[in-house]
Amino acid sequence: MTSGTTPGLTRFNTSADSEAVAALHEVCSSSAWGSRILAQRPYTTAEALFLASDAAMAELTAEDLAEAMAGHPPIGRPKAGDPTSSREQSGMAGASTELKAEMLELNLAYQDTFGHVFLICATGLTGEQMRDALRKRIGNSPEEEREIVRTELGKINRIRLTRLVESPETPETSEEESSA
Incomplete structure (x- = not known):
């Protein structure tokens, strides 16, 4: 991962709040997470941004986590027309019909158990x-699963933030991907 100042980090630091909020929403759907990241601009390094992201993720409430998860489609069903979602779920692209059917069944059982999509x-x-x-x-308890989801979201956010700060293009012209 990038640790110094990059053109993408400079662009993020100097963009209008509305542009930065939009970029952050593409990283994570939690408005609380985005507000915390926005409030700490400017970041001197990408690592400082990653650490702020980790700290903000650790502070999210159950409701904030639910908001963040709502931005992620189920595994095996990436958002149509969303290159981020397709790229992040590329491991399912060549899956057999049987595996896709099994994932659908398991996803539905998981949603029935926990009330949200399986997030990884x-x-x-x-x-x-x-x-x-x-x-x-x-088979996890809801409490165990909530903390696993928090960890998985943190990993996803770091990957997406890396793309944001390493991107040589503006968000409007870059090809973005989505969800896990």
């Missing part, structure tokens, strides 16, 4: 690894 930092994972994680986590 899917970047770099195969469909089988995501399925295995879902199988394992469905």
Whole structure:
């Protein structure tokens, strides 16, 4: 990950609040998280931004986490037309029909159990690894799962923030991806 000042970090630091809020919302749907990150601008390094993100994630309430999760489509069903979602869930792209059907069934059971989508930092994972994680986590208590989700969101946020600060282009001209 980037640790120094980059053109993308400079752009983020100097952009209008409305532009920065929009960029942060693409990283994480929690308005509380975004407000905390925005309030600490400017960041001297990307690492300072990552640390602020981690700290903000640790402070999110259950309601804030629910808001953040609402921005993520279920694994195996990336948001149509959203390159971020497709890229982050690419491990499911070549999955067999059987695996996709199993993921749908497991996702629905998870949602029935916890009241929200199964959330995992899917970047770099195969469909089988995501399925295995879902199988394992469905037996967690709601409290355990909430903390796992918090950790997974933190990983996703760091990946997305890295893309934000390393991007040589403005957000309007860059091809962005979405959800995990």
